[in-house]
Amino acid sequence: MSLASVTRIASLALALVASIAAITPVLAAQETVAITAEDRPLDADFAEVFRVGVTEGESWEMFGSVHSVGFDEHGNLYVFDGGGDPLGASLRIVVTDSTGAFVREFGSAGEGPGEFAMPTGYALMRDGTTIVADMGHRAYQVLDAEGRFVRMARPVLGRGGVSLLTPILPTPEAVRSSPGTLAPRAPWARGAGQG
Numbered sequence: 306m307s308l309a310s311v312t313r314i315a316s317l318a319l320a321l322v323a324s325i326a327a328i329t330p331v332l333a334a335q336e337t338v339a340i341t342a343e344d345r346p347l348d349a350d351f352a353e354v355f356r357v358g359v360t361e362g363e364s365w366e367m368f369g370s371v372h373s374v375g376f377d378e379h380g381n382l383y384v385f386d387g388g389g390d391p392l393g394a395s396l397r398i399v400v401t402d403s404t405g406a407f408v409r410e411f412g413s414a415g416e417g418p419g420e421f422a423m424p425t426g427y428a429l430m431r432d433g434t435t436i437v438a439d440m441g442h443r444a445y446q447v448l449d450a451e452g453r454f455v456r457m458a459r460p461v462l463g464r465g466g467v468s469l470l471t472p473i474l475p476t477p478e479a480v481r482s483s484p485g486t487l488a489p490r491a492p493w494a495r496g497a498g499q500g
Contacts, residue, residue: 357382357405365399365407372396375429377450381408383435385427396424398435398452411452412437419446419454 358368370387377383380403387396400408413420422441429435433450447455 355382355403355405357384357401363407365410368399372424373427375427377429377433378431379403379433381433383429383433385424387424396421396437398448400433400452409452411448416441418457419448419452421446 357366358371359366361367368384368386371384372387373385375383375385382401382403382405384399384401385396386399396414397410397412399410402408411419414422416422421437421439424437424439424441426438427436434455435448435450435452437446437448439446442457444457444459446457449455
């Protein structure tokens with residue numbers, strides 16, 4: 306490459322840098338603000354809206370390891386409680402009304418339909434339909450609002466498939482769940498609050 310070519314390329318590069326610099330606005334320095342008072346603690350004065358659970362009382366109101374909570378469209382609270390089991394196999398779902406009064410309890414450890422072997426994800430639909438991702442069964446279990454077993458759906462595994470470790474993703478039909486909520490086109494969701 307000749308000296309003239311190098312000089313020409315360098316002058317073009319310099320012109321390009323100059324044109325970019327002309328377009329980019331000059332940013333002002335960050336403004337300094339004088340703080341005129343000392344920090345002070347803020348007292349939180351929250352009104353109690355809802356309370357459930359006790360350290361001593363009825364078996365339904367003593368929780369061991371709450372994994373998730375959610376409300377249905379009627380204001381019922383669903384508590385997904387692992388009962389202190391680190392794997393959550395003893396998952397039970399306790400339902401209370403909007404005043405905190407016991408409504409029902411369902412779910413237990415086991416190998417049968419509606420029983421959980423190793424639940425990893427939970428979703429609650431507005432109508433109270435509950436979906437539990439269960440690694441032990443390698444399936445999603447669908448329970449109606451009363452806690453009765455509806456069906457079990459095994460995910461398609463492999464390339465492009467769903468894993469039970471994948472968070473259940475949100476839809477407008479899902480109310481609240483942890484780690485996620487129900488996937489929008491999930492085959493088990495048909496007829497469970499989706500139109």
